[in-house]
Amino acid sequence: MLKKLLWVLVACCWASYSYSDGINPYYGYTGNAAVNGLSWNMRDVLPSPPGLDINGVIYNYTIRKQTEDSVTVNVQNENISGTGYIFRERDEWKPGSLDGTQINKVVPVVPSNRSLWGDGSIEVQGNGSVEDARVLYTYRVDPCYDPQYSPQCPGYKVIIPDIEIVDYEIYDATADAYTQNACVEGDTSSQCVAQKDDDDEGESEEEKEEREAEEEKDRKERLEEALAEADNSAMFANALAQSQILAAIDAARNINSYYAKTISGGVYNETISLPRTELPDNKQGLRNGLAQQLLHQQMVQSQYEK
Amino acid sequence: MSTKILKLAVLGTIGLTSFAQAETVPITGQVESRCVIVTDTAGVYGNPNAYTLTTDPSQGGVESVVRFDVTLADSYYARITSPTEFSSSPNLPDVVTWTGNTEVDAVSDASTMGTYESNKIQYGNTDQYDLTATGSTWFKTSSEAVLGGSRPYPGGNYTALVLAECIAK
Numbered sequence: 213m214l215k216k217l218l219w220v221l222v223a224c225c226w227a228s229y230s231y232s233d234g235i236n237p238y239y240g241y242t243g244n245a246a247v248n249g250l251s252w253n254m255r256d257v258l259p260s261p262p263g264l265d266i267n268g269v270i271y272n273y274t275i276r277k278q279t280e281d282s283v284t285v286n287v288q289n290e291n292i293s294g295t296g297y298i299f300r301e302r303d304e305w306k307p308g309s310l311d312g313t314q315i316n317k318v319v320p321v322v323p324s325n326r327s328l329w330g331d332g333s334i335e336v337q338g339n340g341s342v343e344d345a346r347v348l349y350t351y352r353v354d355p356c357y358d359p360q361y362s363p364q365c366p367g368y369k370v371i372i373p374d375i376e377i378v379d380y381e382i383y384d385a386t387a388d389a390y391t392q393n394a395c396v397e398g399d400t401s402s403q404c405v406a407q408k409d410d411d412d413e414g415e416s417e418e419e420k421e422e423r424e425a426e427e428e429k430d431r432k433e434r435l436e437e438a439l440a441e442a443d444n445s446a447m448f449a450n451a452l453a454q455s456q457i458l459a460a461i462d463a464a465r466n467i468n469s470y471y472a473k474t475i476s477g478g479v480y481n482e483t484i485s486l487p488r489t490e491l492p493d494n495k496q497g498l499r500n501g502l503a504q505q506l507l508h509q510q511m512v513q514s515q516y517e518k
Numbered sequence: 519m520s521t522k523i524l525k526l527a528v529l530g531t532i533g534l535t536s537f538a539q540a541e542t543v544p545i546t547g548q549v550e551s552r553c554v555i556v557t558d559t560a561g562v563y564g565n566p567n568a569y570t571l572t573t574d575p576s577q578g579g580v581e582s583v584v585r586f587d588v589t590l591a592d593s594y595y596a597r598i599t600s601p602t603e604f605s606s607s608p609n610l611p612d613v614v615t616w617t618g619n620t621e622v623d624a625v626s627d628a629s630t631m632g633t634y635e636s637n638k639i640q641y642g643n644t645d646q647y648d649l650t651a652t653g654s655t656w657f658k659t660s661s662e663a664v665l666g667g668s669r670p671y672p673g674g675n676y677t678a679l680v681l682a683e684c685i686a687k
Contacts (some may be wrong), residue, residue: 302629303629308632308633309633309635310635310636
C-alpha cells in the first residue's frame with residue numbers, strides 16, 4: 213500500500229516538474245499609444261515578439277464639450293485581415309454630461325495575434341474634443357509561437373542542413389593518355405611491348421619513317437633544351453659562388469670590433485696647470501695686430517694716391 | 519494498527535445506530551457587497567494664508583478622490599459629504615466656516631454614467647448620486663475651512679474627514 217502511494221506521489225511530482233520545465237507565456241502592457249496624437253501605428257507601440265496576443269485595452273481621456281452637446285468618441289483599431297475594426301469601443305457623451313469629465317476604461321478582448329491589429333486611433337464625432345488621452349494594450353506573449361525558438365518548445369525540430377552531393381569524376385592515372393604514351397624506346401615492360409605492337413600494327417612504312425624522323429627531331433630538340441638548361445644552371449651557380457666570395461671578403465672587414473671597444477672607467481683629472489693667475493697679452497699677437505693695422509692704413513691710403 | 523482502528527470504528531458505528539439522533543445542520547452564506555468604496559487619493563490642505571485651509575490645487579492643496587465600484591445597476595446611491603468640522607486639530611480661537619463640493623471626476627462608461635454629475639442632488643454639504651449603471655465612478659471632493667475673524671490658525675496638525683456612503687435603494 214505504501215509503495216503504491218509512493219508511486220502516486222512520484223508520478224505527481226514528475227508531472228509538476230515536467231510542466232515547469234517548459235517555457236511559460238508571460239504578460240505585459242505597452243506604453244501610451246496616444247502619446248504623440250490621436251492616431252498611432254501598432255508597429256511603433258507593440259514589442260517585437262511574434263507570438264504576441266492582445267488581450268485588453270485600457271484607456272482614459274478627458275472630454276471637452278458643452279454640457280448640452282452630444283459627442284461620441286470611438287477608440288478603435290483597424291482590422292488588417294478584413295474590413296472594419298478589430299477593436300472599437302464607443303463612448304457616447306450625452307447632453308448633460310459635463311465638460312472635463314474623465315473616462316477610465318478597461319476593455320478585455322478575445323486574445324488575438326498582433327498581426328490582426330491595424331493602426332489605432334481616437335475618433336471624435338460631434339462638437340467636442342478629447343485631451344490627455346492615454347491608451348495602453350495588455351498582451352500575452354507565447355515564446356513558443358515559433359517552435360524553433362527553443363528546444364524546450366513543443367514541435368521543435370532539430371534542423372539538419374542540406375549538404376549538396378557533388379558528383380566527383382575520379383581521375384584514373386593509369387588511364388591517362390600521357391601515362392600510356394610514357395613508354396620509351398627499349399622499354400620491355402609488357403604494357404609498353406603490347407602498346408608498341410598495337411601502334412606498329414596498321415601503320416604503313418612511310419608513316420613509320422615519318423614518325424621515326426619526328427621522334428628523332430624531338431629527341432634532338434629535347435637534348436638542346438637540356439643542354440641549355442644545364443648551361444643556365446652553371447651560370448647561376450657561378451654567380452652564386454661569386455656573391456658568396458664577395459660576402460666572405462666583406463666579412464673580413466667587419467667593423468663590429470670597433471664598436472666593441474670600451475673605455476676604462478675612473479676619474480680623468482685635468483693635466484694642464486696654470487701657475488700664474490694673470491694671463492699676459494700675447495706680444496706676437498700684438499705685433500700681428502699692429503702689422504694688420506699698418507697694412508690696413510696702407511690700403512686705405514692707396515685709394516687716395518690713385 | 520490501522521486494522522484495529524477500523525474495527526473500533528465499526529463497533530462504534532453499530533453502537534450509535536442503536537439510538538435515536540437529532541442533528542442541526544447549519545446553512546451558511548456570504549453576501550459580498552455589490553458596492554465597494556475605495557479611497558483613490560487622500561486630500562491635503564494647503565495653507566495659502568494664515569486663516570485659510572483649502573484643498574484647492576492652485577493653492578497648494580490636493581482634492582480627495584474616492585471611487586465607487588458598483589456591480590449591480592440601479593441599486594445604490596452614492597452619498598458624499600464634505601467636512602464640516604475637524605476630526606483633530608489644536609484648540610481653535612474662533613469658529614470655522616466650512617465650504618465644500620463634490621463632483622464626478624471620472625467614469626468607466628460615458629454612455630451610462632456621463633450624466634451622473636448633472637443629475638446629482640445636493641443638500642447642505644452632501645451630494646447624492648444615483649448609481650444607475652455598473653462600473654466605477656471617481657468622485658473628487660474639495661474642502662475649505664476659514665477661521666473666523668481672519669485670525670491665524672494655531673500651529674499643529676489638522677484633519678477633516680470626507681464621508682462617503684453607498685446606500686441601497
